[in-house]
Amino acid sequence: MKRRSFLKAAGAGVAAAGIEGILSAQRAPAFAQGTQVHILRWNDFVPAADEIWRKEFVPVVAKSLGIKLQVETINANDIPARATSAIQSGNGPDIIMLLNNYPHLYAESGVDVSDIAEEVGKAQGGIYSLPQALCKVGSGWAAMPWSTVPALVSYRKSWFEEVGAKSFPTTWDQYREVGKKLKAAKRPIGQTLGHTFGDAPTFTYPFMWSYGGQEIDKAGKVILESKQTIESVKFMAAFWKEAHDEGGLAWDDTNNNRAFLAGEISATLNGASIYVAALNGKDKFKTEKGAPLHTDILHAPLPKGPAGEWPYHTAFTHMVMKYSKNQKAAKDFLRWAHARENYDKWFVVQKGFAIAPTREWEKHPMWKLDPVMLPFSKASLTGRAMGYAGEPNKKAAEAWNKYIITDMYAQVANGKMSAEDSVKWAAGELRKIYV
Amino acid sequence: MAATPGGVASAALPAEGMIVSRWTRLLESQPVLAVALIAPGVLILTIFIAYPFVMAIWFALTDISVGVAGKFVGIANFTKAWEDTIFQTAFKNTFFYTFWATVFKLSLGMWLALLLNRHFRFKRLIRASMLLPFIIPTVLSTFAWRWMFDPTFSVINWTLYNAGWITDRLPFLSNGDYAMWCAILVNTWRGMPFFAITLLAGLQTISPDLHEAAALDGANAWHRFWHVTWPLLLPVTLVVVVFSVIQTFSDFQLIYVLTGGGPANETHLVATYAYQIGVASGLLGQGAAISLFMFPVLFGVVWVQLRFLKRMEGA
Numbered sequence: 001m002k003r004r005s006f007l008k009a010a011g012a013g014v015a016a017a018g019i020e021g022i023l024s025a026q027r028a029p030a031f032a033q034g035t036q037v038h039i040l041r042w043n044d045f046v047p048a049a050d051e052i053w054r055k056e057f058v059p060v061v062a063k064s065l066g067i068k069l070q071v072e073t074i075n076a077n078d079i080p081a082r083a084t085s086a087i088q089s090g091n092g093p094d095i096i097m098l099l100n101n102y103p104h105l106y107a108e109s110g111v112d113v114s115d116i117a118e119e120v121g122k123a124q125g126g127i128y129s130l131p132q133a134l135c136k137v138g139s140g141w142a143a144m145p146w147s148t149v150p151a152l153v154s155y156r157k158s159w160f161e162e163v164g165a166k167s168f169p170t171t172w173d174q175y176r177e178v179g180k181k182l183k184a185a186k187r188p189i190g191q192t193l194g195h196t197f198g199d200a201p202t203f204t205y206p207f208m209w210s211y212g213g214q215e216i217d218k219a220g221k222v223i224l225e226s227k228q229t230i231e232s233v234k235f236m237a238a239f240w241k242e243a244h245d246e247g248g249l250a251w252d253d254t255n256n257n258r259a260f261l262a263g264e265i266s267a268t269l270n271g272a273s274i275y276v277a278a279l280n281g282k283d284k285f286k287t288e289k290g291a292p293l294h295t296d297i298l299h300a301p302l303p304k305g306p307a308g309e310w311p312y313h314t315a316f317t318h319m320v321m322k323y324s325k326n327q328k329a330a331k332d333f334l335r336w337a338h339a340r341e342n343y344d345k346w347f348v349v350q351k352g353f354a355i356a357p358t359r360e361w362e363k364h365p366m367w368k369l370d371p372v373m374l375p376f377s378k379a380s381l382t383g384r385a386m387g388y389a390g391e392p393n394k395k396a397a398e399a400w401n402k403y404i405i406t407d408m409y410a411q412v413a414n415g416k417m418s419a420e421d422s423v424k425w426a427a428g429e430l431r432k433i434y435v
Numbered sequence: 436m437a438a439t440p441g442g443v444a445s446a447a448l449p450a451e452g453m454i455v456s457r458w459t460r461l462l463e464s465q466p467v468l469a470v471a472l473i474a475p476g477v478l479i480l481t482i483f484i485a486y487p488f489v490m491a492i493w494f495a496l497t498d499i500s501v502g503v504a505g506k507f508v509g510i511a512n513f514t515k516a517w518e519d520t521i522f523q524t525a526f527k528n529t530f531f532y533t534f535w536a537t538v539f540k541l542s543l544g545m546w547l548a549l550l551l552n553r554h555f556r557f558k559r560l561i562r563a564s565m566l567l568p569f570i571i572p573t574v575l576s577t578f579a580w581r582w583m584f585d586p587t588f589s590v591i592n593w594t595l596y597n598a599g600w601i602t603d604r605l606p607f608l609s610n611g612d613y614a615m616w617c618a619i620l621v622n623t624w625r626g627m628p629f630f631a632i633t634l635l636a637g638l639q640t641i642s643p644d645l646h647e648a649a650a651l652d653g654a655n656a657w658h659r660f661w662h663v664t665w666p667l668l669l670p671v672t673l674v675v676v677v678f679s680v681i682q683t684f685s686d687f688q689l690i691y692v693l694t695g696g697g698p699a700n701e702t703h704l705v706a707t708y709a710y711q712i713g714v715a716s717g718l719l720g721q722g723a724a725i726s727l728f729m730f731p732v733l734f735g736v737v738w739v740q741l742r743f744l745k746r747m748e749g750a
Contacts, residue, residue, distance in 0.1 A: 080714050080715050080717070081714050083501070084501050084713075084714050084717065084719075087501050087502045088501065088502075088719075105500075105501065105716070105717045106501055106502055106717070107502075108502040108503050109501070109502035193698070193699075194695065194697045194698060195694075195695040195696050195697040195698075196695065245586075245587070246606065246609060247586025247587055247604065247606060247608075247609045248586070248609070249586075249606075249608075249609035249610070249697070249698040249699070250586045250606075250607075250608035250609035250614065250694065250697065250698055251586060252695070255585075255586060255587060258587065258588070259587045262587070262588070264587050394500070394717070397716060397717070398712075398716045398718065401711060401712075401715040401716040402521065402711065402712070402716065403697075403700075407699045407700060410697070410698055410699035411699045414609070414610065414611065414698060414699060416611070416699065416701075425520065428520070429519075429520065429521070432515065432518070432519065
């Protein structure tokens with residue numbers, strides 16, 4: 001199905017409310033000339049996506065909405081600092097892009113965007129549960145989900161086949177056996193257990209959940225110190241030494257990309273950025289046999305543990321700030337951006353690195369172009385949020401930002417603590433938060 | 436006093452044609468002039484130092500978080516920090532880091548200053564270029580060091596490996612002990628020029644006649660340094676050490692860029708942990724309390740320095 005047909009077919013039953021109505025009626029822009037909306041986003045790992053904001057959205061929005069859109073992009077790690085200073089000073093961007101469960105952290109400073117969320121969700125097949133949990137505070141939406149970067153394992157197909165794995169291991173025990181052989185061949189698994197916002201907790205939380213470990217129960221009581229958690233930590237201690245590049249204790253979110261593209265590691269949990277970089281650099285990134293590297297990359301979900309597989313995918317959301325003097329313009333801009341014909345431009349350049357927050361985009365024709373990317377199309381169907389089985393609230397954010405779960409594994413991986421002591425330490429730290 | 440017509444004495448009048456304004460008269464008063472000259476400095480200190488400091492104390496006594504005003508909680512934030520094992524690690528790390536970095540900076544800075552105090556070709560150029568590590572923005576130079584210590588692509592590991600000195604990568608940043616010493620190394624590299632240039636300025640004030648006299652009395656190089664140079668350099672040394680201790684104890688940028696406080700909190704300092712709690716987690720009150728733990732330590736350091744200097748002046 002061509003993209004144009006997809007948009008036409010999908011749009012058939014949509015209400016004419018919102019921006020589609022304005023465009024079809026060809027009414028004059030709703031805002032006084034020069035109304036400015038300042039949006040702060042991260043430096044996208046897919047640079048072409050930032051170009052869509054600047055070169056496509058900015059001029060079109062000026063013409064159709066009469067809004068002067070100012071797009072500012074910074075390092076994702078710096079967003080909390082900018083958000084904090086903007087909120088405390090009451091002055092700053094009208095829309096701030098947030099990650100993870102930051103909407104819970106800054107809920108009091110965000111405008112309720114339930115109307116946009118319900119509109120877009122209804123029109124586009126419903127919003128996935130994980131971004132919902134991260135954006136809904138109480139009964140209202142503190143932020144509007146924009147995208148999710150799903151995390152799957154990128155791995156070298158030929159290297160796995162050489163050690164006898166025709167397909168990606170489906171359990172942690174199988175993955176450990178394969179990993180041992182790969183490390184013996186100087187092709188270890190690469191994973192970070194460092195203090196970095198993306199890859200580390202995206203790996204350690206699902207690992208813990210797959211063994212049945214969890215931070216708290218539904219009542220908010222800390223239940224981390226369990227047989228299941230200790231078992232997962234003991235497994236990690238051995239798995240790390242036997243199968244991983246041990247330098248991963250100091251990696252940030254870029255190290256695994258660089259190591260994979262340089263042929264130093266055989267597998268890593270990541271977004272699709274490794275594959276996208278290899279695809280875009282066919283002449284630069286090659287296998288040891290001289291073939292383009294992207295032809296040797298496949299994707300698979302994390303292995304299952306005794307309690308199943310429970311991934312975490314990083315959600316990117318937009319919060320309209322209460323201090324903003326252009327709240328209506330900001331909200332109408334978000335409505336416009338989520339309209340299919342506009343979101344589609346951004347979605348397509350991502351090539352699957354970031355996916356939409358709504359289910360309809362699973363059927364986009366883009367997914368048929370490259371079977372290697374297909375696993376990402378439905379990645380958001382399952383998942384948990386930090387603070388499970390409670391809410392991903394401020395306490396969950398504190399635990400996440402203190403890297404308590406990540407350090408619980410890092411401390412045994414570097415031999416500083418026994419599994420029991422490390423779990424006891426982590427549980428103690430959680431109890432100070434969940435008082 | 437000149438007598439005017441009518442016999443009334445008057446003060447000397449300004450020279451003919453010169454008008455003396457009220458402001459000029461006011462500024463001729465020493466107390467008023469002193470206040471006027473100090474006022475801009477005091478204003479800047481009040482706005483950029485005193486006000487944030489008082490606000491930090493207030494934040495630390497409340498449960499304020501981003502966007503939420505919070506209520507008074509007394510010393511609860513300080514108690515929570517004190518019982519926090521990560522804070523305890525960060526607090527110990529900060530002393531360790533400051534102590535060793537200062538020892539290395541002082542020793543190497545002194546050695547460099549003694550070398551640069553001699554006459555040799557291109558002396559001026561070398562003295563100027565020696566300041567580069569101190570001048571280059573911390574974040575930039577630390578990124579370069581981080582690249583050199585990279586867990587996978589370290590140029591140092593590559594060199595040592597190809598020279599046959601190691602068979603496996605050294606875990607510069609992935610092992611806690613290595614990572615802390617790497618941070619100390621980078622801090623020393625950055626701060627040594629500051630010590631060197633300040634101590635060099637101090638050395639230039641010592642008359643060569645004193646060294647000559649000591650040499651004539653049979654003192655060797657070490658004796659001349661210990662009995663002549665060191666005592667005369669002590670006041671300058673004390674000042675530069677205190678400045679360095681204050682900067683190093685409150686260091687943030689270097690650790691933030693080099694290790695982020697990892698691996699597993701093993702290189703966290705008080706400043707980086709305060710940032711992680713206050714900004715990354717939005718808990719401004721707790722972050723402020725953590726950062727204020729630095730104040731009594733640094734106050735103590737400055738107080739000891741002032742007492743010492745006073746004693747030396749008295750002697």
